Amino acid sequence: MADIAVHESVTSHDDHGPAAHGSITGISNNKLAMWLFLGSECLLFGGLISTYMLYRGRHGSGVGPAQLFDIPLTSVSSFVLLMSSLTMVLAVNAAKRKDDRNTNLWLAVTGLLGALFVGAQVYEFTAFYHEGVGFTTSLFSSSFFTLTGFHGVHVSIGVIMLLAMVAIISRNKVAGDKAEAVEMIGLYWHFVDVVWVVIFTLVYLIPA
Amino acid sequence: MNTVDEHTEHGHHAHGAEEPHIPKDSYFIKVALWLALLTALETSTYWIHLGGFATPALLIMMTIKFFMIIMIFMHLKFDNKLFSLMFYIGLGLAIFVYCVALSTFQFFAS
Numbered sequence: 001m002a003d004i005a006v007h008e009s010v011t012s013h014d015d016h017g018p019a020a021h022g023s024i025t026g027i028s029n030n031k032l033a034m035w036l037f038l039g040s041e042c043l044l045f046g047g048l049i050s051t052y053m054l055y056r057g058r059h060g061s062g063v064g065p066a067q068l069f070d071i072p073l074t075s076v077s078s079f080v081l082l083m084s085s086l087t088m089v090l091a092v093n094a095a096k097r098k099d100d101r102n103t104n105l106w107l108a109v110t111g112l113l114g115a116l117f118v119g120a121q122v123y124e125f126t127a128f129y130h131e132g133v134g135f136t137t138s139l140f141s142s143s144f145f146t147l148t149g150f151h152g153v154h155v156s157i158g159v160i161m162l163l164a165m166v167a168i169i170s171r172n173k174v175a176g177d178k179a180e181a182v183e184m185i186g187l188y189w190h191f192v193d194v195v196w197v198v199i200f201t202l203v204y205l206i207p208a
Numbered sequence: 209m210n211t212v213d214e215h216t217e218h219g220h221h222a223h224g225a226e227e228p229h230i231p232k233d234s235y236f237i238k239v240a241l242w243l244a245l246l247t248a249l250e251t252s253t254y255w256i257h258l259g260g261f262a263t264p265a266l267l268i269m270m271t272i273k274f275f276m277i278i279m280i281f282m283h284l285k286f287d288n289k290l291f292s293l294m295f296y297i298g299l300g301l302a303i304f305v306y307c308v309a310l311s312t313f314q315f316f317a318s
Contacts, residue, residue, distance in 0.1 A: 025290065027288050027290060027291075031291065032290065032291065032294065035291040035294040035295050036294045036298075038294075038295055038298070039294050039295045039296075039297055039298020039299065040298055041298070042295075042298040042299045042301075042302040043298060043301060043302045043305070045302075046302030046303070046305065046306045047302075047306065049306070050306040050309055050310055053310065053315060054310065054313055054315060071251070071254045075247070075251040075254075078247060078251075079244065079247055082240070082243055082244065082247055083240065083244070085240070085243075085277060085281050086236060086237065086239075086240035086281075088281075089236045089281045090233055090236065093230065093232070093233055093236070096230060186282075187282055190277055190278070190281045190282045191282070193277060193281075194273075194274055194277045194278060194282075197270060197273045197274055197277065198270060198274065200250070200270075201250065201266050201267070201269070201270040202270075205250060205251075205253060205254065205266050206262075206263050206266055206267075207262075207263075
């Protein structure tokens with residue numbers, strides 16, 4: 001009886017949630033699948049970054065990275081995305097404490113910061129277009145728009161997931177472990193941030 | 209399951225299973241401040257010309273930021289090692305494959 005009581009005490013505080021108990025490994029299958037997905041995403045972004053690195057000098061006599069990039073603007077948007085990672089981790093911690101109010105607050109702030117980043121990217125793309133650099137202008141522009149565009153789509157999907165999670169938590173309709181659901185979105189969001197850390201350095205700051 | 213630390217945020221033991229130690233909010237805020245400082249240093253290289261030192265310095269700062277985020281914000285440091293394995297396999301494969309691809313196009317020779 002004492003053994004059973006101890007076991008119940010341990011499982012009731014399990015951070016991996018109910019999802020972990022049905023798996024062979026004893027860890028959450030959802031979380032394992034998310035990490036596997038993020039590992040595969042490294043290959044996707046690795047391919048896009050490599051392609052850009054190869055073609056960044058291929059702009060003929062047209063506008064190249066040195067003339068085009070607005071480093072102060074991109075630095076601010078990078079800072080915004082970085083701070084969204086902080087608000088995301090605060091949301092995950094609040095969810096683990098079962099503090100719905102702060103979970104929703106930090107998720108909403110993260111979504112807002114993500115939307116700001118996407119807005120800055122749209123502004124940047126529009127400015128480039130007005131300077132005569134479109135998707136098909138050169139190999140440089142094609143690889144640049146593909147890489148940063150793919151990243152922007154990932155951020156946009158993240159914003160949608162964040163706002164959806166806020167709505168679901170507000171209506172108290174989370175199926176399964178709420179903390180784990182927030183953590184899954186958090187992992188995706190941090191990955192999108194970490195990809196931008198690499199893009200910001202390799203694409204924007206290191207001269208061609 | 210393997211955990212880095214047996215002590216939890218709630219102050220009880222994990223009994224060697226399942227429960228990773230997750231730091232408090234203040235710890236994450238300190239990490240974010242370091243990340244912001246590194247970003248400021250990175251950005252400063254746009255105005256302060258470091259010559260041949262700039263690229264290695266930027267790559268080092270990028271790597272530090274990368275691992276700070278995945279280890280601390282994404283909890284890899286505190287979580288089960290199987291998650292780290294899943295991610296590092298993908299990351300290692302990507303680095304290997306694309307370094308080979310870039311070498312094929314003589315990217316590093318230029």
